[in-house]
Amino acid sequence: QTTVVAPSGSTAGTYMDYMKTVYDRGTGSELLQIPIATFDKEFELTPMAAESWTQSEDGLTWTFKLRSGLVWSDGEPLTAEDFVFALQRAATSGYDFAWYWDFAGGIKGWKEVTEGTADVSTLGLKAVDDLTIEVTTVAPKPYFPSVTSLWYPVPKHKVDELGDDWALDVSTIVSSGPFEIESWEKSNNSVVLTKSDTYTGPWSPMIDRLELDPTLNAPEVGLPAFLAGDADYSFLNTGQVPVATARYPDGIRKNAVFATSYISYDLDAAPFNDVNVRRAFYYAVDRDELTSTVLKDIAIPAGSILPPGYPGYNPDIAAEAVFDPEKAKQFLADAGFPNGEGFPDVEIWYREEGGYNGAIVPAMAQYLQAEFKEVLGISLNIRALPGPEWMDGLRGKKNNIFIAPYEYDYLDPSNFYGIFYNGGRHGYFVPEYDEIIAKADSESDWDTRYKLYGEAEQLMIDQGLIVPLVHPVTIAVVSDQLTGDGVQPNSLGFTQLDRLGHYFFTHITKQ
Amino acid sequence: MFAHILRRILSVAFTFIVVSIIIFSMMHAVPGGPFDANDMPVSEAVRAKMMAQWGLDQPLHVQYLNYMWGVLHLDFGVPFQSPGETVVELISRAWVPSLILGGSGVLIGAPLGILLGMAAALNRNTWIDYFASTLATFGLTIPVFVTSMLLILIFAVWLNWLPASGWPQPNRWILPIACYAAIPLATYARYTRSAVLDTLNRPFVTVLRAKGLSERRIIFQHVMRNSAIPLVTVFLPMFIGTATGSIFVEAMFRVPGLGAYFVSSIEVRDYTLQMALMLLITFMYCLAYLLSDIAYALLNPRIRVGGAE
Amino acid sequence: MPLVEIEGLRVSFRQYGGRVDAVRNVSFSVNEGESVGIVGESGSGKSVSCSALLRLLPATAEIEAAKLRLDGVDVLKANKEDLARLRGRSAAMIFQDPMTAFDPVFTIGHQIAETIQAHRKIGKREALAEAEQLLLRVEIKNAADVLGYYPHQLSGGMLQRAMIAMALSCRPKILIADEPTTALDVTIQAQILQLIKKVQAEFGMALIMITHDLGVIAETVDRVVVMYGGEIMEEGPVTEIFEAPKHDYTKALLASLHSRFEPSKGDPDALAPALELRGLAKSYSTRRRRGFRVTHGEFQAVQAVDVVLPRNRIVALVGESGSGKTTTGLMAMRLTEPSKGQIIVDGTDISRLDTAALIPFRKRMQIVFQDSYSALDPMMTLTQIIAEPLHIHGIGTPREQSEKALKWLERVGLARSFGSRYPHELSGGQRQRVAIARALILEPTVLVADEPTSALDVTVKAQIINLLKDLQAELGLSILFISHDLSTVKSLTDSVVVMYRGRVIEEAPTERLFADPRHPYTRALLDAIPATNPREKRERTFLSADDIRARTPRYTVIQTGSAPSPDPQLVTVAPGHRVEAIVTT
Amino acid sequence: MRSPLWFAWRRFLSNKAAVVGGAVLAILILMAIFAPLITPYNPEAQSFLTEALAFPSAEHWFGVDNLGRDFYSRIVYGSRVSLTIGFTAALFSVIIGIPLGALAGYFGGRIDWVIMRIIEVFSVVPPLLAALLLGAITRGGYGTIVFIAALFGWVQVCLLVRAQIKAFREKEFVRAAQALGASPWYIIRRHLIPNSISPIIIGFVLSIPLAMMLEASLSFLGVGVPPPTPTWGQMINEGIDFMFFYWHLAVFPTAALAITVLATSLFGDGLRDALDPTLKGR
């Protein structure tokens, strides 16, 4: 019997149901269910519950054909109804990820239903028969299938019986995915999963048991446990890289996260309502020095909101983000603050968190603080806030400058550009930008789409809407006992580890 | 005694009410609510619905009274973080590791600290004294997360004698208990040293010597018992301090205890759980107070047998 | 071979700013079965010499001696185990202050039994049985109960006796008694002395009796060592010392025994009283616990006493231990709140005044506390302590204050160099003098002196009393003199008030009271005064409480002019002489 | 005639450990005050980014931290914050603790009851929790830490003083002072507090590490003094991340903290012994 012990996500989780809560989900809830489709390590979209999908002529309707023979772990058949129900419930029950299905999915009627102005039956979702799902979107969504990588089924029969509480206790949780749940320690949200014996879909696990332990996620805790043989891999912080490299030269893995850290502003508040100030900040960051020295290569410089390798990534635009102190000074002077004179003290807010952001953001903030002082002559104070307060500040515009992290939710440029669209998460309302994005989102010709997104990106730069800083890279050390495709680098030299959970945990074995 | 206990309980109940009001208002003074933790805004309508479901839309004092009313009926509510169980279930589950580790830490650390403090007092201004004092200082100054890390590095990583962290196998308890023991050890060594020195200075010690008692008997029976009187009052409050778990030790050693809930209940504004944890501490405090009162009375005949009061 | 051999003993204390020689070149020896008394001025090194013999001095002490042998063992070379064997078995010690000598958290029985077990292989049960016997021997009637009592449950006199029992428990070859009776009234003192003599005769034990009370010496010892200023002045058989003293100090000592003081001048009745206590009473509520039941009671410590202290007079307050003398004194000072009654000072009733209104009276009335050790703040130097009254009332600059304090230090017979010492560095008598100096520095008109001379040797006592007398003449000082020391009372005071169980039972001008005591308790008290001549040693009998009640005098209405009553009441039997009696028809 | 303070000073000088402790403390305080003069580099300037995480060397005595700052300069500057937090908290705890303890102990009754209830409130609430809550409300930082440390530090001092004063209140020397017409305040000031010097110093000395530890703990939870201001707690906490290899980042600030507290407690013990004349025989 093989058991893999792995670090994982967040230490607090309420429901073991991804379609009930994403931010507060039980560890491994996505591994328990089978999505419509998912990505492999080369970021190829792979059908999972679906066998195939087709887009209608007008581009507004997608039809998904499910695999036959899929069952829930209690033996009940898995049907199209379970998928449709998952989203119907999400639209009506205050799902914390509901915005995704509007913003990424653009499902017809979604906004109205979530706001309670329309009935759930008006949603553009239909289970045609047990194995067929029809989705109607408000505009053509050429990338819709990749959105379905986060579409998991919900056991309607269980919900009918127990309500949402079915996902609270190991004894009532049922799964449709490659793993079943054995135990769940709620105080730290660690779980033990076992290989499912009812699962008939693709990618069957090669290991018998999987322990997912969020307390191992912090490298300070994870690495000692790894070194003592208590974990099969561990993430590393900058300080640990030399030790781990020395001891496990073959075990080091790099993981390019499709994520970006950037500076965002309150565009309406002084001094950042002045585009010159924003542009000055854009040119005042020496990203190469930042990543090579301070971050010790646990991040790569970011010139664009899109990470390299991400669909639509445009190297030319990214190359515009250079460190140019003269330009920066000039812009600041143009804004009326020569050498930073008269510039008010500002406080930059960042979110306290663990994971790769926790490893880079505090150091980066201090680096920026020193850099802005030196280049622009302004003093920047730093404040770390717990998640909810940071979000509250961002949304309520309680501060004027933030370090914001974002990690992709689905593999399409619209994902990243959407966070600034029509308010979005930053309360940005830039009409020109919104216009381009709206056009690009529904454009079904891929080249035209990418061109439009490029225009939008250029506009972001010219308007100084954000300062892209870095794209995080996580470094992990993997035990030599862990083998299989999952731990082999992909063609770009990266391993995604648990960021692609379905792929990773079903493609490893242990000696 | 009964009247005394009753008075104690009443005064602690009073304290609890004050504390609960303070904590309750402080928690609600912090911006944000339990349903704000998301990356993207939940629409106002949805949020209002959730707030109403938990009664969070009502005026603060009504919420407070509702909660306290529940408490009177032994209903501590449901934690927002884990709505599948009650607060009571959650605490009784998560408290076990904290209590085992924290409790053993004190039970091991305190006697060692007392011995160390006695050794220091009896060998005042010698190397033993300085050693004890240095050790005590280290116990008090090196943050427990550094100690934890050091112990892990030494015993789990370099020597590979013990597992680095985890729960529940007893061999995984050793290192965290050692960490928990550090603070009581240090505190006790300090207090004992001064208590013993004070006792040694009292005239009856000369009399005991004059009677021809052996030094060992004087120290271990008379001096120790007399020095214990000031010590009991420190002991129990410290016990509760650690019995409720340390965020740091539990984080470093991956112990699924209460510590994490202390932080998370503030972070996610889990009002019910937070209030219940406060109630738990107050209860423990009351218990500790009572026990130390009783221990004090047992040790101090002046109180037990009704001296001049 | 003598039991104790001391030759050329020298003890000095290390101190910052120098070294204090406490004892110089002391030599004496004690044979088996012999009783030796050490007398001498207070602070002359009596206690220190004996503690040195048992190596019980604090670490700051440095001991040198040509010879320091106890029971054949060289004490200076002995290691810890040898010392433990020596202490208790070869020599046992009764300490000056019994209140602090017991471990507060163990029962009396335990503490005596453990002493026995430390020296003999014997079970706990037998040790306890033996302890009970010993307690019975020292006249503790309810010995079985007392075994289970904690020290705080016993009175000072009982503790003193328990201490003796403990010292006797290992049948020491020599008993060192360091002022074993200072805290006791004469009747109990006499009982205890008799007890020690009895036990000594029985066990054939040697005795070193340290005291400043020549009467005690005369009654108990065979040989006397006289110390002064850390040295031995003279040594010899007791009769010889008393009858033919050679050394000047000894002569002065004996002379002071018979000193007389000038009577107070002026007609007392013509003067308004300086202090008048009217119907002053104090009751304490008591709690007694039996298991879980608590019963509350009232304990009448003082029952409606009337005392008049005329201006420029000295009135003595005597009586058995626990009769309420201190309580009365404290109430007069408003330091203990009276339950009832009035305190009239110069015509003003101060019994209801608040703290602020009391301040002018505080300046005029002073008190010397019975327990001088705890009456001095351990954190203050003597200068600070004595100057404190000036400081509180803001009299003079700090420099003047300490200068005046030093002057008073000299007036009470202590060198100026003591000014920077702390109370714990003093001998008992030295402390007492500091307390007196503090009380007098404000030049009060009323002084409540609670046993002000109990720890003083006769010469210093004479000096202090002379000082009080001088002040009386100079300032018109009136003194309420609380004392057990009847010989001083006799020579010093103008009239005497006798208290018994919280009541005044007799009151008369001094001479009249000593010549014609009427109440049985007064008679018993006078009877117990130790002889001042070793040839007058005598056996005494003691009265029990029942005896005293039975012998209460009876007078007729005609004799007294009071109404008849079955209860005792104070009746006037002669001018100024009142006694408690039952008036019959 | 020498004053009592002169003797106290002599007693203090004869205690070697205390003198060493005092000297170290004095040096630390001087270092904190004259930090700009004795540090080669600006503690916040990331001047050595290329040498980031370098080990101690002749040029960088304590090495370089992860952000390219000279670690020695940071440690020296860090003493400013840590010492002020420690000492302000201790000072406050004494300023609040002594009067309250004295009041409760001396007057007893209702005052005592009220003060004991206040103490209970503060013993029940864990300081860390209060700090987290308060930090969330007040934006945290230096002021909050000092405030919390002071707010919670006094309890111990107060209890110790109260117990001591209760024991001494009945002593004859207090009565003696009353008999002399001294006011309660005078008695508390001149007699009871000097006699409580030993618990006061113990409380004072203990509250320093408590405050410094609170700072470190809050840094661990991310609500400490915000960067770039160097504080030892923050440095220790960051150092933990590097402990596997770049040990200097954790060792130096921890050692600095330990040395400060050790010096303080040796000094405090010496001070106590020196100020208490009755102890000198020991």
Ligand SMILES: Nc1ncnc2c1ncn2[C@@H]1O[C@H](COP(=O)(O)OP(=O)(O)OP(=O)(O)O)[C@@H](O)[C@H]1O
């Ligand atoms: N611990 C000490 N430190 C310094 N001096 C001391 C100490 N103990 C005693 N002395 C001094 O030694 C001398 C002798 O003291 P000792 O107690 O022997 O006197 P004593 O003869 O017993 O007097 P008393 O009759 O008053 O008890 C005194 O001057 C006293 O001040």
Ligand SMILES: Nc1ncnc2c1ncn2[C@@H]1O[C@H](COP(=O)(O)OP(=O)(O)OP(=O)(O)O)[C@@H](O)[C@H]1O
């Ligand atoms: N605070 C108190 N509470 C209860 N009883 C007390 C208290 N103080 C004194 N007493 C009792 O009051 C009685 C009188 O005590 P007081 O001290 O006045 O006696 P005294 O005549 O001075 O005796 P001594 O000669 O032994 O000093 C004693 O029986 C004593 O036990």
Ligand SMILES: [Mg+2]
């Ligand atoms: Mg003496």
Ligand SMILES: [Mg+2]
């Ligand atoms: Mg008395």
